[in-house]
Amino acid sequence: MKITMAHGSGGKSSAELMKAVFGKYFKNDVLDKMEDAAVLEINGKIAFSTDSFVVTPTIFKGGDIGKLAVCGTVNDLLMMGAKPLYLTSAYILEEGLEGDHLETCVASMAKTAAAAGVKIVAGDTKVVEGSGGLMINTAGIGLIPPEREISAGNLREGDKIIVSGFLGDHHACILSHRMKLTNDIVSDCAPLNDVVDALFASGAAVRAMRDITRGGLGTMLNEFAAASNCGIELEETKIPVRDEVQGFCDILGLDPLYMGNEGKMIAVVAAADAEKALTAIRSTKHGQDAILLGAVTAGKGVVMKTRLGGKRVVDMLYGEGLPRIC
Amino acid sequence: MEAAKIKIINELKNYDGPKVKLMEVCGTHTAAIFKSGIRSLISPKIKLISGPGCPVCVTPTAFIDKCVAYAQKDRHVLYTFGDMMKVPGSNNSLSTAKGDGAKVELMFSPLDAVEAAAKDPDTTYVIAAVGFETTIPAYALTLAEAQLKGVRNLLLLTALKTTFPAIEWICENEKGIDAFICPGHVSVITGSDAYNALAEKYQKPFVVTGFEGEHILAAIYEIVGQLKKGEGKAKNLYRNAVRDRGNAKARALIERYFTAGYAMWRGLGEIPGSGMYLKEAYQEYDGGSYGLDKDAVLAKSCRCGEVIVGRVNPCECPMFGKGCTPTKPYGPCMVSAEGACGIWYRNTI
Missing domain, CATH: 3.90.650.10 (PurM-like C-terminal domain)
Structure with a gap:
């Protein structure tokens, strides 16, 4: 399967892509409700960060853009002394992207998120014209224990x-x-x-x-x-x-x-x-x-x-x- | 630290003879001198000055303008090494031109352009061919590869230079320099014997050395020793990389494709015999490299020309760190990783 503009239409092809790729790997109690927004309960001081990932090549020795997109944001939260809890994940796919390639990165993202102890609770996918590229934005929230003052x-x-x-x-x-x-x-x-x-x-x-x-x-x-x-x-x-x-x-x-x-x-x-x-x-x-x-x-x-x-x-x-x- | 190293450092730190001025010709040496903190290890009576050995810094504005013009032309792509990107042309640098839609690609090797050209025969691929003896063989190989693959949609816009005529120019025109730390990479190609004639003629030490702090200290130590004895000899302290006669194969490649001619050195002017141009037989690959005999007039306060012959240190230029910084360079010496001003700025401000 190759990604086409139809996969970003919001129609049937989008739903299929969702199910076949993202739904297969991203599963948790918050995301599975499939509401318009994730509803989270957090008490205390939070750290909140976002980062976009545009690396070429998207799969490299030691990782891929999916893993990177988790590590980048999780590490930013950790550096403020926070315990990372939740991530959002927004994919921008260029038409022509190989489905298998996308799946490799999505699977890796899910695996890394599990290893880092964070839940991916919201997401989005867009398809743009191009030549098979793949970009990801993640945002994350972490909880900072009250005694920590890192700056x-x-x-x-x-x-x-x-x-x-x-x-x-x-x-x-x-x-x-x-x-x-x-x-x-x-x-x-x-x-x-x-x-x-x-x-x-x-x-x-x-x-x-x-x-x-x-x-x-x-x-x-x-x-x-x-x-x-x-x-x-x-x-x-x-x-x-x-x-x-x-x-x-x-x-x-x-x-x-x-x-x-x-x-x-x-x-x-x-x-x-x-x-x-x-x-x-x-x-x-x-x-x-x-x-x-x-x-x-x-x-x-x-x-x-x-x-x-x-x-x-x-x-x-x-x-x-x-x-x-x- | 080994005893020999300690002895050399002690002697150079406590040197109390006449003031001496040594020129490191190569930009990579300038960078290495800062990286190892060499100035803090030697007597202030030993002054190290940077020479013209950064190919980007001596490339005239008119060359950048030609590159930009090619990159803006329909069905043309310009391939360049990274450090040319920010050198200011008359109106644009390649970096700003790219931002406006010009087709500029960073290359890691000029062979990248051959590969791209072979895949896309309807577009002309132009290589901004800048460099000294070290890099010229790579352009020669590129042409060999293009010929082998039958690639015809490839042009070289050359601003290639050889360092020896420039060193000789400095010997003739800059009287205060007592000795030269010779470029290590260039010498790999030319061989260390090539300095014998210069040492003989100008009676000054010409010492070839490597790029580690120890290599540079050894070269300074050798030079100071020679000067003390009133000697002026060529010496190779970089024997693990530089042979007496250099790399004959690389030189043969250069000679097969290129011929010497005048060249415009930014800041120095025209030096006969210091340029390298494609031979008549390969003219179909030439992107119009001749005619770079005029350079844009730099602002009076820009002292790049004096910096590259070591007449002033970068920090003595009135624009240094004010009108000219690595983020907004005016002169090319501030742009390149090998440029004296950029190196001074990054390491001293």
Whole structure:
């Protein structure tokens, strides 16, 4: 089956697509009522976020756009200290999309949602002219326990910076696909519930968290430093990058510090709690390669102590990281 | 850290001889110098200045205008490397032109264009062929591939340059430079022996090195050592990648398809023999590469021309960080990942 404009008409073809694909994988007490809107009962402080996913290719090593659409929004909620509860899922299909391809992504989305403990409670599908593309928007709601105050503006001098694992895997994986390069680089696309749960369970005082998506670690840390009016000092030797990703970056002129990830996060914790936070994160599947790579200082901006003992400024990413000529 | 490294760092940090000025010709070296924090590791008496070794930065405005014109033309698609996208032309950059509907595609290899052209014979695919010795063999291979596949709807709009005539131009015209850190990737093609004649003629150290912090420190150490002894020799410290005689196969490929001619270097002007043009036999693939002998007049306050010969550091340009930033570049040195101004801005502001 190929997607045609008829699948977006709201008529019989739409209903068939709904039943054959979405209905087959998305099932829960809220959605199954098939009302115009999901009715939810939530008491307390909520986190609410949305994100659109437009990655090419839509299926890649380590994931697909369906998995990504869950991870992206779930991780955004987690980073505010929230327990993710509900997602909406809006699909925009381009005519010509293979039904099997769509089903692979929908099945993966359902599986990832189950793994992340969220229910997909509302959805929409539109078909537009095009050439077989697939885009997804998700929005999500999570409940924040009353005692948690997580914010980029919370950093204090002496706090420690932990990164949950290797940088650049997702970005390098997607670029490899686009460049038709064969290598073993796999996207890190994953929901980070286990990492965040372990971190809070450790009892560490968590100041700020952020998932290291577009813009990369360099950009996120600059945002933290600006929001908290402080400096951050990093050690180059601690920056975790797999050899093959580093090699890939060296050839293309890309810097892993500015590359997007889909299953990595920064956690800033109080200095006294750094070790127990790190141990807790390392005990999880998605945080086993975590490392403590820097500290908050009284200065300004982000400075890196280089491998040779020199110092350099790490600025935000400007524009796109484009592959260069030589 | 190993003892040898500590010794080199200590000696360079405590260097107290006469002030010396070293030019790193290649933009990738400029980036590596910042990345490793080299300036913070050596004496302020050793000044490192950036040279003209960023192919984007020395590409004239008129070339961008030609690219934009092709991209706006019916049934034409322009293929370019990413770092050309934001270089300002007279009215448009390729990036802004694309926003207005011009057909611009990012390429990871010029062979991408051959593949696309083979599938779509009714459209002309134009490659914005920019680069130095390192990249020219790739364009030669592209032509070989196009010929092999019988692809005729492909054009190369070239602004190809060779670095040696530019280095010689600098030796002739910029007197204050004591030594050169030679481009590592270019040297892979040319070989390190190619610097012997320059060292002989100008009696200055020409040191080929790699792109790790240690490589650069070793090159500076070698240069300072030579200068102390009053020597000026060519030396290859990047032996794991650069052979004495370089890559003859790549050079043969270049020679098969290209011939030398004058070239316009943005900021420097015309340098005879520094351009590479398609040979007569391959003219059907040429997208009109000759005639780039005039460049748009840059604003007086833009000092790109002085930056690329190392006369001023980027931060000494009055537009630096004010009228010219990576998000809104005026001069090409601010645009490219290899451009001295962009590198300084990202690492010092």
